[in-house]
Ligand SMILES: Nc1ncnc2c1ncn2[C@@H]1O[C@H](COP(=O)(O)OP(=O)(O)O)[C@@H](O)[C@H]1O
């Protein structure tokens with residue numbers, strides 16, 4: 001039997017996530033670190049980590065640089081994740097995540113990342129083109145490092161589209177605004193990214209759904225909006241379902257959005273309904289938010305919490 005086509009994740013700006021836990025964070029004061037951990041991070045990489053745990057064949061494509069890049073590669077190898085990461089000059093960023101135990105809030109300090117030149121971008125595009133041809137779904141996620149033009153995701157989406165491959169885009173700012181011009185199959189903005197994209201603020205779910213429909217009218221098939229502790233909203237051409245998560249003790253929300261994207265991929269691959277997909281994506285994000293550092297949900301954990309998600313149809 002022919003093996004299933006792999007999912008390709010693209011991470012052009014990977015990161016080593018350094019998560020520090022502080023009892024009570026004092027802005028402008030001396031903060032003693034109680035616990036610390038480092039995890040391979042960056043949006044596509046986190047999606048690949050979840051998909052591997054979901055027993056989906058995945059290849060993490062991207063760029064990396066220097067010592068930290070090698071640490072990320074080694075971590076992926078240990079997790080059994082195939083990766084194709086082209087070496088860039090310089091050093092991979094370290095993104096600092098501060099978890100305040102007293103408020104249960106995570107504050108993120110993300111570095112800009114290494115500088116990328118045109119030659120490297122052309123080299124990456126050629127690799128992407130050859131890998132895309134054999135992919136089931138392609139996930140493009142995260143910020144673009146300095147030197148990468150903001151329309152780069154758009155060109156990658158166009159390449160995938162020309163080969164009939166579905167794409168999911170998880171980016172913000174200009175990279176998202178220009179990326180959606182190529183009408184990816186799905187996007188996963190959080191509510192702040194969506195508001196910034198559309199230049200609107202939403203006072204009700206109905207208002208948000210009406211705004212999301214404008215994106216669907218532009219050819220995007222699915223829009224998944226994450227709303228932190230409030231849950232998420234999944235909109236297709238014909239349906240809109242809000243998922244409210246079950247109560248958890250949030251530990252580190254880093255990677256929660258990426259876990260939703262991975263569950264979205266899993267739902268598409270398994271032909272799940274919009275309602276089921278809303279459950280899967282919400283359960284995945286919620287479980288990851290209850291784990292330390294950039295640790296992610298497992299298939300077993302998600303399957304056992306699907307029924308705890310509350311759905312509301314609009
Ligand atoms: N404080 C929280 N309590 C419960 N679930 C949470 C919390 N924060 C995040 N989540 C879960 O993680 C998902 C993604 O979180 P969100 O912060 O919106 O994503 P992103 O990190 O992409 O901005 C949410 O839809 C929810 O299921």
Ligand SMILES: O=P(O)(O)OC[C@H]1O[C@](O)(COP(=O)(O)O)[C@@H](O)[C@@H]1O
Nearest residue numbers: 041042043095142143255256257258
């Ligand atoms: O590329 P950006 O936008 O700086 O984001 C990278 C960061 O986002 C993460 O991928 C986590 O994203 P989510 O919390 O949205 O799932 C981290 O691993 C990484 O440090």
